[in-house]
Amino acid sequence: MTAKILSILEVELTPQSKTMLLSTLKNLLFFLIFLISPIITTQDYHPLNPLTPSELIQVQTIVKNHFSSPYHSVSFHYVGLDEPEKSIILLWQSNLDHTPPRRAFVIARFDQKSHELIVDLLTNSIVLDRVYDGHGYPIQNFQEEKAASELAYSYAPFIASIMRRRLKLEEVLCMSFTVGWFGEETSRRIVRVMCYYLDGTVNFYMRPIEGITVTVDLDEMKIIGYRDRIMVPVPKSDGTEYRGSMQSAPPDSTLKGSASLEPSFKLEGHVLRWEDWVLHLSFDMRAGLIISLASIYDPEKNEYRRVLYRGFISELFVPYMDLTEEWYYRTFFDAGENGFGLCAVPLVPLKDCPENAVFMDGYFTSQDGTPGYIPNVFCIFERQAGNVMWRHTELGIPGQMVTEVRPETTLVVRMVSTVGNYDYIVDWEFKQTGTIKVTVGMTGLLEVRGSMYTHKDQIQEEVYGTILAENTIGAHHDHFLIFSLDLDVDGDANSFVKSNLETSRVNGDISPRKSYWRVSSETAKTESDARIQLGSGATELLVVNPNKKTKVGNHVGYRLFPGSAARPLLSDDEYAQIRGAFTKYNVWVTPYNKTEKWAGGLYADQSRGDDNLASWSLRNRDIENKDIVLWYTVGFHHVPCQEDFPVMPTLTESFELRPTNFFEHNPMLIERQHKEIISPAKYNVSSQ
Amino acid sequence: MTAKILSILEVELTPQSKTMLLSTLKNLLFFLIFLISPIITTQDYHPLNPLTPSELIQVQTIVKNHFSSPYHSVSFHYVGLDEPEKSIILLWQSNLDHTPPRRAFVIARFDQKSHELIVDLLTNSIVLDRVYDGHGYPIQNFQEEKAASELAYSYAPFIASIMRRRLKLEEVLCMSFTVGWFGEETSRRIVRVMCYYLDGTVNFYMRPIEGITVTVDLDEMKIIGYRDRIMVPVPKSDGTEYRGSMQSAPPDSTLKGSASLEPSFKLEGHVLRWEDWVLHLSFDMRAGLIISLASIYDPEKNEYRRVLYRGFISELFVPYMDLTEEWYYRTFFDAGENGFGLCAVPLVPLKDCPENAVFMDGYFTSQDGTPGYIPNVFCIFERQAGNVMWRHTELGIPGQMVTEVRPETTLVVRMVSTVGNYDYIVDWEFKQTGTIKVTVGMTGLLEVRGSMYTHKDQIQEEVYGTILAENTIGAHHDHFLIFSLDLDVDGDANSFVKSNLETSRVNGDISPRKSYWRVSSETAKTESDARIQLGSGATELLVVNPNKKTKVGNHVGYRLFPGSAARPLLSDDEYAQIRGAFTKYNVWVTPYNKTEKWAGGLYADQSRGDDNLASWSLRNRDIENKDIVLWYTVGFHHVPCQEDFPVMPTLTESFELRPTNFFEHNPMLIERQHKEIISPAKYNVSSQ
Known part of the structure; x- marks a missing residue:
């Protein structure tokens, strides 16, 4: 991203009346979507459940x-x-009488x-109020962003700038x-206001009004700086339309269910079983989707075994590479800064998710403490993509042809966050073989710069991007998404192992071979041992439980199969890079610390x-x-191309655990026993 | 792989009687599969069509x-x-009167x-017979491999070795x-014969009989070397079963159609239109699936534009890392060596491919020239995997919520080749946005070594692998698959461009920024400029047409989005690495040369x-x-793990063009005109 705007998803929700919620929603475009999506009860108690609307109102009060x-x-x-300590959660899981505290963490x-602030919801009291006096500011809320943007419309110098460009003020956004x-040295809590020109398109991101910089102090909510530096044409609206309803032959494609329409998974409150x-x-x-307490049933041991205590997107760093005054700070x-969850959007049934999808809603807090509501913020669906889980054809046995093929069915949990112009599609995919695959799809609109140029041949100076259309430059930029993955492989106490595949020379006459590779494994002792820059080197990265072995003596583990190995190209002393220094290594390992959640601070x-x-x-x-x-950081360098205009085909990256x-073996070949499953107490009960 | 066995798919096909084919097939397991697969006429003439059964018989004669x-x-x-020259194919495409020659290339x-030999099928004559006197030998055919393997069963020293191990000869394979x-210095055309023990499993690859080396001269078809060096236990058959029919609760999963059951693609002979x-x-x-003459319709230009003249897997290099006498040469x-197409297997409907798949058959030649037949060698299906082609939600416009989402439908062409123990699933996937995505899935069975060890703690020496089960070591190895991609972007004359993203320091006071990155593009002049070792460096690789530009002046191009960046860990002077030197760089570019097809020679x-x-x-x-x-080479280093036993969950790698x-724009936003498509002559006619 970029910027954020007052969400029309925000609705007033008072303790008095839940029906008001529905009546407010009636006027919203997505109301019908809401009605046809399956209603999920979110009342089943779990200490990691997000705060409910009534709890959010309690916090507000x-x-x-x-x-x-x-x-x-x-x-x-x-x-x-305010998440309870891991030890408390695990104690509760094994004995439901140990009810964890129920607290909210608030930044105001x-x-x-x-x-x-820490607000205790059981005692109705504030148990901590600490003033933060370090650098930096919290997430900006939609209301103050909207208020800041609107200052421009009545600011005389700004109006004069718009007039000078012969633009209609009512079409400026x-x-x-x-x-x-x-x-x-010193800082105020400020934003810059950038404006776009609608006038015949909804794709205003393709129509920047360049050259104007408005600086607003958010706390005082007033303009504290103004400059109108240069004038360049606003790119044309031709070719920027992306709505099917505006095309003569609108597409009617919808996603069909790709697996059973009767979901074979179960949602008990927020607990998903598949x-x-x-x-x-x-x-x-802030984070959007958080996966917690993922465990997998081991048919041989006849028990659930812990895999991932928690996984989520901790931060996204998106630096642009344009040095001009209106762009350098991006x-x-x-x-x-913007809230990846706050920017989540309602998923459209049959478009964002196939017909066998089940949806969940999400709640957040507005500037004044009122809960806001995002219907269909997650979808969950079984996927049969036509892939093969495993197969073999055996032609080696005289008189027999053995062919065994197992098609792959997976379970996907999806969220889309639209941070201004960019749409991020985040999938957590669970496989029957025990693999967790995470995929990030990037689509939406580019952030473009207006320019005087209509052809590449005219360009003599540095324009920091690709000419995409007349007067339109797609700016170079990066995306770095860092995932926090608290693996608890068969328990908390784990180690991080780097297995380097190293070339070894063959000495003497032991073999006609001159070389081979061997595995040299190294357990990281401290954090510095575990900072990894991925490249072409052959290294396997594992989280193992050094206290548990398989029957033949291997340490049980989960391996990270990284996707992208992209790293920043900014210098280490670049201010933005100092702030986004978590991108310097693709992989880091830290000891679990409740306060170390947000990789960018x-x-x-x-x-x-x-x-x-x-x-x-x-x-x-x-x-x-x-x-x-x-x-682990998933990174992309983006040199825009014309196919990204006016809307980008999805580009995906993924990694696997x-x-x-x-x-002990391929788990899909172990015969299921009588399913008297030994599992934490929570997973034995269908609802509390 | 490994080894190959007489294919039960081979059938006698004489010119006299095509009905004999069917009667022979009747006894084969896959006959039913064949019957229910859609029958495709393969008679539509195209000069790149594979040789038909009757042409193969003509060659034999x-x-x-x-x-x-x-x-x-x-x-x-x-x-x-014997593929006609590209110029001849293109001439024919534009004017069907120019019928290209029809010739077979034979190695005998x-x-x-x-x-x-080059056999002209129109004149019924041999137009070239050249004796090859260089190093190396052609693909081994199934019949000689089978004959070589069978020599062991009646070889007295071998029988004695089996007796000494107290094994039943009739269970040895x-x-x-x-x-x-x-x-x-000198070479004979030889193979090594390795044996396995069935006795209660079909998964004989998990039961090697270690220590015995039988060397066979293929031309003389006799044993020329024998050694029985060590005895280790044959691993147990427990836990090696992978057939659902042998499990008490067999899986019944099948692949459902994930898009329209009425295929929206058209097959006219071997020409696929979607x-x-x-x-x-x-x-x-040898190659298996070959994609040729892939062109995409440009709705703005109202014509088909050339993309890929030809794409196929040119070679696979699979070195093992075990130095012992029985293993070092692998x-x-x-x-x-084995024929990737020869090892292709019939795809199982509803298992290997979803219910909306259409199948094609393939023909090959046996040792004596008789055509063999692989039913269902390819499948073609539309896929809706629940992904999103592009989307955007716009909340920035007061009073409006714009959400546009286009679900993604793609077309997949699939082949599976089982080269002995390993199954390679190769997908060529075509997207509406113009992207070609190629995915290789690796599954099947590991090549394991028998061992005396039953627990890791007993192992003091180097065992070159992972202990997977009692007496079973999964050997370290690599897979390198090199794709030959003859891109013809909007015509033959193309250039290869490396766009390096380079950090640039900011000089002086032009910006508060200290650094940014810029794109430095370099056109490869000669082959050495285009040898690329991929790593963490930020380089975009493009094939462009330097003679064609977009309206705003960018060179038209296709970009390689590589997946794996794995490279060999063998030393450069290792004999195997000298033979597989194409793996030294991930990317190479050569001028088109008809004879340079097989990257390994x-x-x-x-x-x-x-x-x-x-x-x-x-x-x-x-x-x-x-x-x-x-x-471009897709590479994997494989350190086996216990989950790979007794059959491996599929591991995939992919790359995109x-x-x-x-x-000029995102092609899926360009409105379709009246579809009077200007295209090569061939693509305007429905059949010849």
Whole structure:
């Protein structure tokens, strides 16, 4: 991304009336979608469930009372579950009498200060109120972004700039952009407002009004800087349309169910059970989709075994490569500045997800503490993509032809977050063989720069991008998505093992061969041993449980099969790169620490790099036989091309976590016993 | 792979009676499969069509007459289409009156010599007979492999070895393995025979009889070497079963159609037409599936535009990393030694391919020239995997929520080749957006070594693999599959462009930024400029047409999005690596040359590396603005794990060819005109 706008998904939800929610929704475009999507009860208790609307209202009431003042109003920037410690969750899982606490973590601004609050929902009280005095600011909420954008419309110099360009003010659409940090000594909480021209298109991102910079102080909500530097043509609206309804022969393709229409998975509240997998799904306004407590049933051991305690997208770093005044600062952190969950969009049945999909809703908090609502924020579906789980044809046995083929069916949990112009499609896919595959699809609209050029031959200067259409430059940029993967392979205490495949020379006459490769495995002792720059080198990365072995003596483990190995091309001393230093290595491992959740820092907006994964890791803590967290970054460098205009074909990257000596054999060949499954208490009950 | 066995798919097909074919087939297991598969007429003429059964018989007759001798019989090792020159094909496409010649290329052995023959099918004559006197031998045919394997059963020392191990001779199953080359001065055409123990399993690959080496001279068909070196236990058959029918609760999963059951593609003979794509499919006993003449309709230009003249798997290099006497030589070339097409297997409807799949058959030549038959060798199906072609949700426009989503439907052409133990699933997938995605799935059975060890803790020496089960070591090995991709982007004359993304420091005060990246593009002049080792470096690789530009001035092109960047870990002076030197770089570009088809050399068996991609490329020819061929290698290093036992979950790698400034815009947003399509003559006619 980029910018964010007041979500029309936000609705007023008061404790008095849940029916008001529905009546407000009636006017919204997606109401019908909501009605036809399966209704899921979200009441089943689980200590990792996201806060419910009534809990969000409870938080609002408690925090507003706490900050009651005639002079200032409190502004909410983050409200989410204050997750209980892992030990407490695991204790509860084995014995449901140990009910964990139920608390909210809140970041609110009051009197120009960021407050961190912990609200206890059982005792109805605030148990912590700490003022944050470090660098950086919390997620910007939709309301302040909208208010900042709207300042421009009545600002005389801005109106004059629009007139000078002979544009119609009523067709101008402004948005606010986070500004990063470029070495300033002191900081104010500011945004830049950039404007676009509608006038005949909905694809306003293709029609930037270049040359104008409006700087707004968010706390004072006033314009504190203005410059109109250059005039270039607004690109034409021709060829920017992407709506099927505006085409003479609109496409009517829809997604058919690709597996059984009767879902073979079960949702009990937020607990999802499919084939041998059981896991918990949650929505968070910063992270979006969070997968927790994923365990897989081992038919040979006849018990559930732990795999992934928690997995989510911790941060997205999207730096642009344009040095001009209106562009240089665009070095966005889409989760920490804008809220990757906050920007999630309702999934469209039969389009975003096939007909066998089941949907879940998500709730977030608006500026004044009121809950907002995103229907269909996740979809869950069984997928048969026509792939083969395993196969073999045996022609070697006289008189027999043996052919055994197992088609692959997988389960997908999907979320789409549209951070301004870019749409990120995030799939967590679970396979029967124990593999977890994560895929990120990138589509949506490019961030383009208006330009005087209509043909490449005219361009003599550096334009920092590709000419896509007349007057339209697609700016070079990167996307780095960092995943936090708290693997708990058969328990908390895990180690990170690098298995290097090393060329070995053959000495003497032991073989006609001169060389071969062998595996040299190395267990990372401290964090510095586990910082990995992926390349062409042959290294296998595993998280193993050093306390558990298979029958023939291999350590049980899960292996990371990375996809992209892209790394930043910014210099290490570049301010944006200091802030996004988690991209310096593709892989990091840290000891589990409840507070180390956001790889770009808790306060990512205008952060200075003093609180992020790279800075935490400097402590170089022990990570051997500990509860560890694996961090992996999926990266893309994007040189736009004309096919990306006016809307981008999806580009995907994926990675896998594959069981590696975790099972005794291929688990899909182990015969199922009488399914008296030994599992944590929670997974034995159908509902509480 | 490994070894190959007499295919039960081979049937006697005489010119007299096509009905004999069916009657022979009646006893075969897959007969039913054949009956229910859609019958496709393969009579539509196209000069790239594979040789028909009657043409194969014509070749057999002509060649047998040519070599008529009372002392020697001729042995067929390769029969395939002698492809007309590209210029002749293109001329024919534009004017069907220019009928290209119809010739077969044959490699046959006669009197211990390899003959290359060109047989003209129109004049019924041999127009070339050249004796090959270089290093290496042609593809081994099933019959000689079977004969070699069977020599062991009656060889007294071998029988004694089996007795000494207290094994039942009737449960021993032998197979022949190609031997590579390890610096010997002179060579004979030999194989090694390795044996396995059935006795209660069909998964004999998990039950090697270790320690015995039988060397067979193929031309003399006699044992010329024998050694019984060590005795280790044959691994147990427990846990090796993979047949559903042998399990108490057999799986009944089948693949449902994931898109329309009425195929929306058209097959006219071997020409496949789907959405905007048109292409030709062919089967070759060495390469397997060959894609030719793939062109895409451009709705804006209202014409078909050329993309890929030809694409196929040119070679597979599979070196094992075990130095022991029975293993060191296993450095297989699965296409050149065994025939990747010859090893193709009939695809199982509803298992290998979904219910909306259409099947095609393939023909090959047996040792004596008789055509063999592989039913269902390809399947073609539309896939809706639940993915999104492109989407965007726009919340930025007051009072509107715009959501446009286009689900993705693709077309897949699939082949499976089972080269002994390994099953390779090869998918060529065509997307509406112009992308060609190629995916290789690897499954099947590991090549394991018998061992005395039953637990890892007992192992003190180097065992060159992972202990997978009692007495079973999964040997370390690699797979390198090299694709030959003759891109003709909008015509023959293309260039290869490396676009390096380079960090650039910001000088002076022009921006608060200290760095950014820029694109530095470099057109490869000669072959050495185009040898690429992929790594973490940021380089985009494009094939462009330097003579064609888009309206805004970009060169039209297709970009290679590589998947795997794996490279060999063998030393450069390793004999196997000299033979498989095409793996040294992930990417190569050569000028189009009709004879440069097989990256491991035409005579790969016991080759010495003097005729392969690396040696051709030494000439360092001009490749700028020429008809060029792109070579890309998909590589895997395989450290087996217990989940791979007794059958491996599929592991996939893929790469894409994506249009990049080829279209003026995203092609799926261009409105279709009245579809009076300007296309080559061939594609305007429905059948000839």
